[in-house]
Amino acid sequence: MLRDYETNNIVELLYKNMYKNQNYIKKKNIVSKLKFDKKYKIKDIFPLLNKVIDSSDPDTSHSQIYHGYQTAQAIYNNYFKNLELKDIYIKDLFSNEDWFLLDHVYRTMYNTTIKEFYNEIKEWDWLILIGLIHDLGKVLVLNEFGGYNEWFSVGDIYPLGCSFSKSNIYYEKKYHELCIDYDNKKYNSQLGIYKKKCGFNNVEMTFSHDYYLAESFKKSNTNLPEQAIYIIQYHSFYAWHTPKNNIRGYDYLASELDWKYLPLLKLFQKADLYSKKDEIEQDFNYELFDKLLNKYIPNYVLL
Ligand SMILES: [Fe+2]
Numbered sequence: 384m385l386r387d388y389e390t391n392n393i394v395e396l397l398y399k400n401m402y403k404n405q406n407y408i409k410k411k412n413i414v415s416k417l418k419f420d421k422k423y424k425i426k427d428i429f430p431l432l433n434k435v436i437d438s439s440d441p442d443t444s445h446s447q448i449y450h451g452y453q454t455a456q457a458i459y460n461n462y463f464k465n466l467e468l469k470d471i472y473i474k475d476l477f478s479n480e481d482w483f484l485l486d487h488v489y490r491t492m493y494n495t496t497i498k499e500f501y502n503e504i505k506e507w508d509w510l511i512l513i514g515l516i517h518d519l520g521k522v523l524v525l526n527e528f529g530g531y532n533e534w535f536s537v538g539d540i541y542p543l544g545c546s547f548s549k550s551n552i553y554y555e556k557k558y559h560e561l562c563i564d565y566d567n568k569k570y571n572s573q574l575g576i577y578k579k580k581c582g583f584n585n586v587e588m589t590f591s592h593d594y595y596l597a598e599s600f601k602k603s604n605t606n607l608p609e610q611a612i613y614i615i616q617y618h619s620f621y622a623w624h625t626p627k628n629n630i631r632g633y634d635y636l637a638s639e640l641d642w643k644y645l646p647l648l649k650l651f652q653k654a655d656l657y658s659k660k661d662e663i664e665q666d667f668n669y670e671l672f673d674k675l676l677n678k679y680i681p682n683y684v685l686l
């Protein structure tokens with residue numbers, strides 16, 4: 384098990400602060416102030432990331448840029464052969480417990496390969512690029528991007544405006560009860576302010592690097608498919624994609640689209656985690672990464 388949170392107090396403190404300080408109104412406020420008026424070439428964001436080490440992440444002490452290269456390379460090595468996606472069985476992306484938590488409807492639906500399941504996707508090479516850039520939003524902690532506290536920038540994400548699921552990390556510590564939303568009747572039921580199956584795109588998630596980069600790409604002129612942006616936006620939604628305490632968190636908010644894209648999140652999350660082994664220096668296929676950047680994000684992005 385790569386995700387070892389057991390003995391890491393810095394991580395726990397980060398989540399304590401996050402659960403206490405993130406709330407519905409604050410998220411709305413932060414978002415209303417974002418301008419996305421800075422133009423950046425992706426390549427110029429990388430050196431900035433060298434200054435960022437994410438203390439929410441107990442599995443790696445490498446800089447974020449190294450993590451990007453590792454994730455991209457892990458995706459390429461594990462899932463591709465000559466830039467063609469291999470046959471990957473969706474079931475293999477789930478742990479046993481995780482798989483049997485699924486309703487039989489979804490087990491039947493997922494009983495195939497990624498390529499078959501998403502046969503509308505003709506090209507998959509963008510997935511490698513997503514590995515490279517998925518955490519670029521962590522520049523949020525730097526002064527020139529607002530200098531947000533780590534608890535507004537990194538770590539897992541979860542919905543605001545409804546009750547906090549048991550499948551979130553550190554649920555048992557009850558830190559989420561320190562949040563002002565906890566005492567607000569409007570928010571404190573399973574559905575809170577939402578309708579059943581409204582879809583995550585209609586849910587106010589915590590503010591984070593996921594949200595920031597996904598928004599940035601939606602506002603910029605890129606050639607990324609919607610599935611790529613979906614992965615960026617929800618890659619830290621662990622309570623949903625990687626159940627804890629035998630609960631798939633927030634499944635009552637998921638739409639059919641979210642169920643459709645769950646295997647994509649699993650596919651990505653596996654590579655993200657695999658890449659976090661602190662290994663000796665690896666060889667990276669920089670030439671390929673460059674080619675993919677020029678193909679999918681040839682222009683400036685707005686941050
Ligand atoms: Fe991330």
Ligand SMILES: [Fe+2]
Pocket residue numbers: 450454517518655
């Ligand atoms: Fe990551």
